[in-house]
Amino acid sequence: MNTDPRDFLDGFDRRDWQSAEADDGPVRLAMVGIGWWTRDQAIPAVEDSELCATTVAVSSSREKAEAVVADVETVTHGVTYDEFEAGEASDAYDAVYVCTPNALHLPYVRAAAEHGKDVLCEKPMEASVERAESMVEAADDAGVRLMVGYRMQTEPAVRRARELVRAGVVGEPAHVTGHMSQRLLEMIPDPDQWRLDPDLAGPGTSVTDLGVYPINTARFVLDAAPVAVSATMHAAAEAFDRVPDERASFAVEYERPGGGDGANTDASGDDGRVLASFAASQNATRSSRFSVIGTEGRVTLEPAFAMEPRRTLTVARGDASAEVAFAPRNQMTEEFDYFADRVLTGRPVGPDGAHGLVDVRAIAAVYEAAATGERVTL
Amino acid sequence: MNTDPRDFLDGFDRRDWQSAEADDGPVRLAMVGIGWWTRDQAIPAVEDSELCATTVAVSSSREKAEAVVADVETVTHGVTYDEFEAGEASDAYDAVYVCTPNALHLPYVRAAAEHGKDVLCEKPMEASVERAESMVEAADDAGVRLMVGYRMQTEPAVRRARELVRAGVVGEPAHVTGHMSQRLLEMIPDPDQWRLDPDLAGPGTSVTDLGVYPINTARFVLDAAPVAVSATMHAAAEAFDRVPDERASFAVEYERPGGGDGANTDASGDDGRVLASFAASQNATRSSRFSVIGTEGRVTLEPAFAMEPRRTLTVARGDASAEVAFAPRNQMTEEFDYFADRVLTGRPVGPDGAHGLVDVRAIAAVYEAAATGERVTL
Numbered sequence: 001m002n003t004d005p006r007d008f009l010d011g012f013d014r015r016d017w018q019s020a021e022a023d024d025g026p027v028r029l030a031m032v033g034i035g036w037w038t039r040d041q042a043i044p045a046v047e048d049s050e051l052c053a054t055t056v057a058v059s060s061s062r063e064k065a066e067a068v069v070a071d072v073e074t075v076t077h078g079v080t081y082d083e084f085e086a087g088e089a090s091d092a093y094d095a096v097y098v099c100t101p102n103a104l105h106l107p108y109v110r111a112a113a114e115h116g117k118d119v120l121c122e123k124p125m126e127a128s129v130e131r132a133e134s135m136v137e138a139a140d141d142a143g144v145r146l147m148v149g150y151r152m153q154t155e156p157a158v159r160r161a162r163e164l165v166r167a168g169v170v171g172e173p174a175h176v177t178g179h180m181s182q183r184l185l186e187m188i189p190d191p192d193q194w195r196l197d198p199d200l201a202g203p204g205t206s207v208t209d210l211g212v213y214p215i216n217t218a219r220f221v222l223d224a225a226p227v228a229v230s231a232t233m234h235a236a237a238e239a240f241d242r243v244p245d246e247r248a249s250f251a252v253e254y255e256r257p258g259g260g261d262g263a264n265t266d267a268s269g270d271d272g273r274v275l276a277s278f279a280a281s282q283n284a285t286r287s288s289r290f291s292v293i294g295t296e297g298r299v300t301l302e303p304a305f306a307m308e309p310r311r312t313l314t315v316a317r318g319d320a321s322a323e324v325a326f327a328p329r330n331q332m333t334e335e336f337d338y339f340a341d342r343v344l345t346g347r348p349v350g351p352d353g354a355h356g357l358v359d360v361r362a363i364a365a366v367y368e369a370a371a372t373g374e375r376v377t378l
Numbered sequence: 379m380n381t382d383p384r385d386f387l388d389g390f391d392r393r394d395w396q397s398a399e400a401d402d403g404p405v406r407l408a409m410v411g412i413g414w415w416t417r418d419q420a421i422p423a424v425e426d427s428e429l430c431a432t433t434v435a436v437s438s439s440r441e442k443a444e445a446v447v448a449d450v451e452t453v454t455h456g457v458t459y460d461e462f463e464a465g466e467a468s469d470a471y472d473a474v475y476v477c478t479p480n481a482l483h484l485p486y487v488r489a490a491a492e493h494g495k496d497v498l499c500e501k502p503m504e505a506s507v508e509r510a511e512s513m514v515e516a517a518d519d520a521g522v523r524l525m526v527g528y529r530m531q532t533e534p535a536v537r538r539a540r541e542l543v544r545a546g547v548v549g550e551p552a553h554v555t556g557h558m559s560q561r562l563l564e565m566i567p568d569p570d571q572w573r574l575d576p577d578l579a580g581p582g583t584s585v586t587d588l589g590v591y592p593i594n595t596a597r598f599v600l601d602a603a604p605v606a607v608s609a610t611m612h613a614a615a616e617a618f619d620r621v622p623d624e625r626a627s628f629a630v631e632y633e634r635p636g637g638g639d640g641a642n643t644d645a646s647g648d649d650g651r652v653l654a655s656f657a658a659s660q661n662a663t664r665s666s667r668f669s670v671i672g673t674e675g676r677v678t679l680e681p682a683f684a685m686e687p688r689r690t691l692t693v694a695r696g697d698a699s700a701e702v703a704f705a706p707r708n709q710m711t712e713e714f715d716y717f718a719d720r721v722l723t724g725r726p727v728g729p730d731g732a733h734g735l736v737d738v739r740a741i742a743a744v745y746e747a748a749a750t751g752e753r754v755t756l
Binding site: 231 | 549
């Protein structure tokens with residue numbers, strides 16, 4: 001970590017991951033799944049990007065796909081899912097962004113892989129562990145890159161928080177606290193939406209869709225792996241009658257590399273076991289927060305996970321604390337440019353399929369823990 | 379709730395519970411257990427109080443008791459535990475504050491009750507459910523008041539937070555998040571201290587000593603009862619080798635009166651079940667926070683539980699939020715004066731023995747849940 005405040009502030013939102021230049025691109029993207037996220041967030045984010053451009057829209061309906069062609073200047077082709085799988089317009093894109101409902105990720109990642117295209121797949125990877133494993137296999141077999149869309153990993157505030165933790169600013173991490181909540185039915189006023197349908201979303205909604213943020217961000221910031229979970233869930237509102245988790249409270253135990261097995265290891269007590277207390281709800285006020293509490297200090301990000309305009313990174317140590325606020329960066333633009341940078345420079349992606357699979361297993365374990373009332377080891 | 383900001387700010391730290399006046403007192407207190415908390419916090423707090431005065435010091439050692447007589451002007455008698463139990467100097471005090479190690483609360487509460495004295499007993503009430511039950515019985519049999527020392531219940535910021543939640547400012551509460559951590563061995567640099575000795579502290583240290591704060595504050599702010607817990611704990615540092623919880627992460631499910639049984643009840647989803655995600659550690663940087671997240675907004679207190687000079691109450695709703703900061707009130711002075719007010723006016727105490735017993739049962743359940751890896755219902 002650079003300890004000069006001038007450098008820290010000047011470099012706060014630097015792209016410490018970027019090697020490619022605009023002239024190397026653009027990576028031409030096919031967007032698979034034209035829901036509100038793709039239309040309102042992903043496509044505009046790519047329009048602002050340095051290294052990529054959307055050229056193909058893929059939807060269940062030709063009309064929706066053609067509407068994107070009409071609306072977005074760079075988009076030259078609108079095709080259906082079936083046409084995409086058959087390889088139509090595959091000369092018009094270099095890589096694929098998959099943003100369908102969770103349980104429909106696998107077929108389009110598989111199709112993209114078969115066409116030899118690198119893939120950026122939204123999180124969570126799939127609706128079940130088995131399908132996520134098949135996805136990793138499909139990408140490996142085809143020799144294409146598979147990146148999972150963890151936008152927090154290219155968020156400048158998260159990257160700076162990670163540097164601070166790595167540099168020992170909080171001492172040895174002991175706890176993580178994190179939550180994310182939103183009013184899903186106010187955002188998308190349709191009780192029949194896929195995020196509330198276990199056939200399309202996976203085992204639930206709040207942990208699958210929101211809880212994945214603190215689960216993965218803790219892994220990234222701590223450089224640690226989840227090893228056990230316990231959980232409790234509750235659903236009461238009618239719209240949530242097919243899922244167990246209108247809201248969920250869950251604990252995740254993380255093991256840091258170099259840590260021991262949970263037995264006493266040294267006088268400092270650091271054997272790498274960090275306890276995380278998380279909460280997630282699709283039916284509570286929009287709110288998110290993420291904090292790492294260590295022996296010597298803490299690092300907090302608030303708001304943490306939502307696409308909000310301004311987030312604050314607070315670093316506290318002893319009796320002193322400092323806050324860093326910065327002008328918003330579009331997280332999706334950062335994520336797409338990171339992906340494109342990796343494609344253009346031929347380097348591996350950070351949050352790859354094997355990385356995403358760990359979260360799918362952790363999420364499945366959280367639902368199992370809530371259903372059985374028992375701690376589940378991973 | 380009074381919605382005029384002038385009244386809210388002017389009345390922020392008002393004693394909405396006080397009926398007695400200084401002329402009615404003072405209630406003369408015997409302090410049982412002369413550790414650092416009694417010397418550094420409780421006795422000075424009573425010196426600043428309106429309604430009480432410390433007149434008797436009770437300690438294991440005559441020297442420690444006599445030292446208090448020498449140091450504190452109002453203290454006229456220093457007696458040993460044995461002498462206290464035998465009724466010595468019982469004309470010199472009206473009520474008793476018990477601040478011994480947890481597992482020594484019962485005998486002195488019992489002795490005080492036998493002498494016909496009202497008791498303020500530190501939390502948690504005792505080291506086991508059985509002993510806490512015996513304590514309630516002893517006070518009931520003697521017809522004396524038994525108050526449990528929850529200083530958050532007379533903390534102005536907590537009382538205002540409770541009013542805001544009751545008035546519906548956060549909508550229906552869905553989640554509570556809370557944590558409390560400190561570096562016990564820096565505060566009391568003795569690995570043989572009672573807080574790390576299960577024979578004196580009870581089943582552990584972080585949940586027993588710190589976790590009790592968010593557990594009880596949530597009950598108070600939500601007007602709700604804990605109905606189930608799940609938990610995970612970890613201990614690695616050598617000083618924590620006799621307890622399971624150098625750190626703990628635990629979930630508590632609260633049921634609000636008027637709520638249902640967990641089944642779907644109405645379209646709003648409110649059946650009163652609130653999920654709390656808590657963390658506590660005796661070996662992490664001093665930090666505490668408490669937040670209620672509802673369907674419409676959230677109320678947050680930070681720092682929440684430590685005796686820190688300045689805490690901030692944040693109220694967020696939709697896109698707006700407000701922060702209230704106020705000059706520090708000594709929480710122990712508030713607590714002692716509340717107790718004295720009840721004694722002087724002949725009214726029942728809020729956090730009484732039956733109230734405290736609920737937390738002792740919840741804490742025992744948290745340790746059981748961590749030991750068995752299973753959710754425990756209360």
